[in-house]
Amino acid sequence: MRETVPERPGSRQPPGTGPPDRGRPSLADPFRIADVEIPNRVLLAPLAGIGNWFVRLQAKRFGAGMAVSEMVSSFGLHYGNERTTTELMRIHPDEHPVAIQLFGQDPDVMRSAAEVAARSGPDLIDLNMGCPVPKVRKTGAGAELLSDPELALDLARAAAEGSGLPVTVKIRSGLMPGDRSGFDLAVRLVEEAGVAAIGFHPRVAKQGHKGFPDYAMARELNEVIDVPMIISGGLSTAEASRRAYEESGADAVMIARGSLGYPWVFAELTGQQAEPPDRREIMDELLWVMDRAEEHIGPDRAGRYLRKFYPWYLDRIDVPKLVRNELCQTAGIDRAREIVAGIRDGEPVLA
Ligand SMILES: Cc1cc2nc3c(=O)[nH]c(=O)nc-3n(C[C@H](O)[C@H](O)[C@H](O)COP(=O)(O)O)c2cc1C
Numbered sequence: 436m437r438e439t440v441p442e443r444p445g446s447r448q449p450p451g452t453g454p455p456d457r458g459r460p461s462l463a464d465p466f467r468i469a470d471v472e473i474p475n476r477v478l479l480a481p482l483a484g485i486g487n488w489f490v491r492l493q494a495k496r497f498g499a500g501m502a503v504s505e506m507v508s509s510f511g512l513h514y515g516n517e518r519t520t521t522e523l524m525r526i527h528p529d530e531h532p533v534a535i536q537l538f539g540q541d542p543d544v545m546r547s548a549a550e551v552a553a554r555s556g557p558d559l560i561d562l563n564m565g566c567p568v569p570k571v572r573k574t575g576a577g578a579e580l581l582s583d584p585e586l587a588l589d590l591a592r593a594a595a596e597g598s599g600l601p602v603t604v605k606i607r608s609g610l611m612p613g614d615r616s617g618f619d620l621a622v623r624l625v626e627e628a629g630v631a632a633i634g635f636h637p638r639v640a641k642q643g644h645k646g647f648p649d650y651a652m653a654r655e656l657n658e659v660i661d662v663p664m665i666i667s668g669g670l671s672t673a674e675a676s677r678r679a680y681e682e683s684g685a686d687a688v689m690i691a692r693g694s695l696g697y698p699w700v701f702a703e704l705t706g707q708q709a710e711p712p713d714r715r716e717i718m719d720e721l722l723w724v725m726d727r728a729e730e731h732i733g734p735d736r737a738g739r740y741l742r743k744f745y746p747w748y749l750d751r752i753d754v755p756k757l758v759r760n761e762l763c764q765t766a767g768i769d770r771a772r773e774i775v776a777g778i779r780d781g782e783p784v785l786a
Contacts, residue, residue, distance in 0.1 A: 439585065442765070462677070462680060463689075464474050464681065468631050469559075471558045471601060477704045479494035479501070479690060479694060480690060481536040481561065483506050485721050485743075487525070490724075491504065491530050492529060492530055494701055495529060497702045497707075498704075499698075503689070504557075505523070506537070507536060507538070508548075509544050510541075511548075512524075512547070512552060514536070526557060534561040535555070535560055535634045536561040537549060540586065545597065548597065553598040553599060560602050561603045561604065562590060563576070563687040564604050564606040564607070565606050565617075565634075584616075584623060588627055592628050602630055603630060603632040604630050604632075606620065606634065608635070608636070608639055608649060612641060616667070617639075618656055621635065632663040632664070635653050635654070635666060635685075637666075638668050639681075648666075648679070650683040651682070654682070654683050665685060666679050667689040676700070690704075693711060696751055697751060699711065714778070718752075718779030719747070722772065725741055725742070729768055734768045734769075741768065742767075749762070758777075758778065
């Protein structure tokens with residue numbers, strides 16, 4: 436899942452070596468989205484099936500200025516789906532500022548969903564206009580909204596009316612190579628629907644999550660809109676994120692896959708940590724995640740849910756294949772804890 440974006444041919448200068456733009460704020464400096472003060476410019480991107488309260492809290496503990504939730508169905512909120520209204524709306528008091536991301540394609544449902552979401556106390560509502568997944572697009576939501584700008588504008592207005600909160604939009608640059616419909620829509624969302632910030636992922640939907648993001652196009656967008664532009668895409672490491680920040684001229688960066696199993700990226704980017712973590716720290720952090728998952732959804736569901744988390748952490752250290760396989764296959768959280776503690780202490784336990 437993690438992607439390393441190679442050096443771009445013709446890239447202006449080696450990463451991190453060029454002088455920053457004169458007068459440009461550092462990533463550790465605060466900024467505002469509407470009236471919401473964000474303590475720094477390094478944010479956690481929305482990650483479906485991942486960005487729940489404890490993953491967001493983890494990002495925050497490591498210094499992220501703000502985290503955006505995983506995308507939440509506006510229909511699920513509107514119709515009172517049990518898990519959507521409880522689990523996905525859970526916000527830890529230490530998370531603020533935090534944004535809840537909604538997706539959908541019906542303005543009335545969006546208005547109602549935004550009202551429900553606002554009751555959980557987020558600081559912002561973010562709308563998903565970038566999801567390239569066919570299951571979402573075929574409903575008319577996510578990136579599909581790029582082909583219906585009027586509907587997209589109505590959705591943004593409805594979310595603001597329902598929630599009474601500033602609304603931001605995360606959007607792709609287009610649908611197909613060469614298409615700039617996302618760029619044009621981003622400008623209209625700000626000018627005609629009062630959107631308070633744009634999270635810009637300058638890859639077209641057809642690209643999914645592969646290929647070079649077009650940071651030059653992001654820079655162009657930032658010159659046109661008068662609200663913050665937050666860059667997403669290709670931020671696989673602290674170095675790549677700094678480069679994207681400079682190349683795109685963004686107001687902030689939004690880390691996605693680069694944070695999986697590596698929340699230290701937030702500390703590196705906000706100047707709180709220069710040294711990479713060792714095996715013990717990485718495994719202790721995984722144990723923290725496991726405890727929170729159990730607290731959130733109970734031991735049985737957590738045991739299964741956590742299996743996708745293990746490789747992200749194990750990729751950061753050297754672990755024998757047999758041990759890795761056992762951990763990734765076990766659905767029992769107690770057994771998984773024993774294995775992780777064994778890895779941490781350098782004594783991998785095998786059954
Ligand atoms: C597993 C996964 C889940 C994602 N879920 C969402 C989501 O719910 N909402 C959204 O706007 N973007 C979502 N994205 C897109 C990311 O927020 C981000 O824009 C994308 O991964 C590009 O950044 P990166 O190249 O630095 O990973 C997701 C990406 C991945 C890999």
